[in-house]
Amino acid sequence: MSGDADMRAYSATLPAPVFAQLAFVTPVPLPEATVAIVTSAALHRAGEDGFGQADTGYKMIPRAARDLVLGHWSPNFDRAGFTADLNVVYPIDRLEELAAQRKIGAVAERHVSFAGNQPDDVATIRHDTGPAAAAELRSDGVDVVLLTPV
Amino acid sequence: MCVLAHVFEAAGIATVALASMLPVAEKVAPPRALHGEFPLGRPLGRPGDPEFQHDVLARAFALLDRTDGPVLESHPEVIEETTDAVSCRIPAAYDADASPAVEESRGIRNAYDRIRERRGVTSVGRVIDADGVPAALEVLEEIAAGAGYKEVDLPGKNTIAVTHDIRTYYEEAAVELAEGPPADGRAVEAWFFERTEAGRTVLAAREAMREQGAPFPFWFYMAPGHR
Numbered sequence: 590m591s592g593d594a595d596m597r598a599y600s601a602t603l604p605a606p607v608f609a610q611l612a613f614v615t616p617v618p619l620p621e622a623t624v625a626i627v628t629s630a631a632l633h634r635a636g637e638d639g640f641g642q643a644d645t646g647y648k649m650i651p652r653a654a655r656d657l658v659l660g661h662w663s664p665n666f667d668r669a670g671f672t673a674d675l676n677v678v679y680p681i682d683r684l685e686e687l688a689a690q691r692k693i694g695a696v697a698e699r700h701v702s703f704a705g706n707q708p709d710d711v712a713t714i715r716h717d718t719g720p721a722a723a724a725e726l727r728s729d730g731v732d733v734v735l736l737t738p739v
Numbered sequence: 740m741c742v743l744a745h746v747f748e749a750a751g752i753a754t755v756a757l758a759s760m761l762p763v764a765e766k767v768a769p770p771r772a773l774h775g776e777f778p779l780g781r782p783l784g785r786p787g788d789p790e791f792q793h794d795v796l797a798r799a800f801a802l803l804d805r806t807d808g809p810v811l812e813s814h815p816e817v818i819e820e821t822t823d824a825v826s827c828r829i830p831a832a833y834d835a836d837a838s839p840a841v842e843e844s845r846g847i848r849n850a851y852d853r854i855r856e857r858r859g860v861t862s863v864g865r866v867i868d869a870d871g872v873p874a875a876l877e878v879l880e881e882i883a884a885g886a887g888y889k890e891v892d893l894p895g896k897n898t899i900a901v902t903h904d905i906r907t908y909y910e911e912a913a914v915e916l917a918e919g920p921p922a923d924g925r926a927v928e929a930w931f932f933e934r935t936e937a938g939r940t941v942l943a944a945r946e947a948m949r950e951q952g953a954p955f956p957f958w959f960y961m962a963p964g965h966r
Contacts, residue, residue, distance in 0.1 A: 592925055593779045593820045595965045601762035608745045613770050613808050616753035619800055627747065629740045635860045642899070656860040662899065665963045666780035667820070668862070668907065669927035672854070672914045674786035683783075683792050693800075703743065711742050719743050723750035734747050735799065736756040736769075737782045738740035 596665050604709050617694075622732040624687075625697035627722070629705035630671070630678050630739035631660035640704040645713035647722045650700045652681070661739050663706050678739060697731045705739050744769030755799045757782040758811070768809040771802040776817040778924020784818055786921040821923035824930040827916045838880055840936035841873045844905075847912040854915035863908045866895030872908050875901050876940055883943035888953050898948070902941050902961040906931055909938070932966055942966065 616622055631640040633648050639660040640646070650657070657679065659671050670677045681700070687693045701722045707714055726734065741764055744754040748770045756772040758764035759782055764772045775795060777784045783792040795814060802810050832846035851869055855861045867875050871894060878891050879901070894901055910927045917927075932938040941961055948958035 591820055591822060592928070592963050592965045596779055597760055597762070599964070600760040603763070605763060605766035606742060608768070611768070611770060611809060612745065612748040614748055614751060614753040615806070616803055619803060622753075627743060629743070639865065658860060658864070659862045662903070662960075664899075664903070664906070664960055667778050667924040667928060668780060669825075669910050669914055669922055670778070670781040670786040670924065672858070672862075672911050673921035676789070676792055677781045677783045677786040680783050680792055680796060683789065683796055686789070686793070687796070705740070715742055715746055719746035720750055723747045723752060726747075726752060727750060731752055733800075733803065734744075734752050734754045735796070736740045736744055736747075736754060738757060738759050739780055739782070 592665065606711055606715065616733050619693055619733070620691055621694040623695040623697050623730050624684055624693045624733045624735060625700050625726050625729070625731045626679055626681065626684065626737060627701040627703070627734050628679050628737045628739070629703045630737070631662070631704040632657045632679060632702040633660050634658070643706060643708055644704045645707060645718055646703075647718050648702045649725060650702055652696055652698050652700070655681075659739075661705055666739055678737060680735075680737070694732070697726065697729055699725070699729055701726065741767035741769040741772065744772070753803060755802050757795070757799060761813075764811055768811070770808040771805065771810045772812075773799040773802060774811060774813040776813065778818060778820040781818075781924055784814070784816070818924070820925040822929060823923075823926060824934050825913060825917045825922040825926040827913045827930050827934070829916070829935070837873070838877070838936075840876045840880065840940045843936045844872045844876055844908070847909065847916070850912040850915040851908055854911050857915075861907075861911060863904050863911065865900040865904050866897060867901065867904045869908055872905055875905055876937055879905075879940050879944040883940060883947050885947065888948045888951055888957070898944075898957050899960045905937055905941065909935060928963065932962065
């Protein structure tokens with residue numbers, strides 16, 4: 590079995606939290622919306638402390654930052670794509686282009702990075718660090734979040 | 740990622756998730772998700788292809804127009820990973836006293852330095868920097884040759900971190916050395932583990948640690964699970 594097929598088959602066996610109620614926000618029209626990226630690639634700035642193994646915290650990434658390290662601990666995904674073009678994981682330049690074309694209202698001043706390899710119960714990101722990061726984005730006036738996984 | 744979509748939405752922010760694991764997206768059912776059957780680690784599909792990345796974003800953002808959810812759609816294009824190693828010539832270092840892996844690691848140093856300069860950043864540095872790669876390979880060679888994994892002087896005492904730094908040093912250099920457009924998903928991984936002395940050294944040390952009875956995570960996560 591190939592690496593990706595192996596991982597996708599494995600993902601089907603993992604426990605998944607159940608959300609009894611579906612929150613569903615109707616956003617302002619996209620040409621008026623401030624958009625942020627939230628990634629689980631454990632990106633962090635060079636020179637900044639990285640993520641630990643099973644780290645449940647998050648880091649804010651300034652809009653202008655491009656000196657980003659891929660801090661994810663898993664060996665089970667391609668990293669060369671990110672090395673060649675960070676937008677394949679973190680499409681910040683694409684968002685800037687969409688804003689220049691007025692297809693989105695604005696690029697958020699700060700974006701968010703989590704580590705994808707979370708403890709199975711995902712309790713901390715669900716009840717603590719996730720809501721904290723969301724509150725930070727709300728305070729920045731963010732209307733829409735694009736989530737990008739690794 | 741799909742869990743965070745629920746969390747951010749509950750906080751009043753509309754979300755759209757790019758999902759790379761369809762079974763997870765189906766089970767967690769975030770408010771809006773665009774599944775992409777792309778190589779893992781490439782949620783926007785293709786590096787160096789802004790047009791394709793914009794296509795992914797346009798399809799994802801279009802889900803914001805939906806008035807009820809959960810919404811889960813798939814991008815129509817499937818991009819499969821490759822199992823073929825990228826073509827990548829390793830410059831010789833000509834050090835007769837060094838092991839093949841150590842000599843090889845010195846041979847790619849210039850390429851590593853060039854891409855680091857060009858990108859302005861490197862993901863090497865969890866426990867060693869580029870200068871520490873040859874010595875770290877020597878430690879893995881000791882383990883592969885039978886030395887106890889607890890007895891050797893492994894940087895950071897963390898096999899996962901050390902092998903991450905060695906592999907990333909090689910893979911960043913490979914992106915510089917490979918000609919043409921960015922390599923397919925896992926082509927660079929295949930090159931490291933199948934074509935380089937360092938990759939073979941990592942796998943040999945990993946096998947030796949398994950045979951020594953090292954705890955599962957210590958050796959297993961030194962390489963992708965399918966290897």
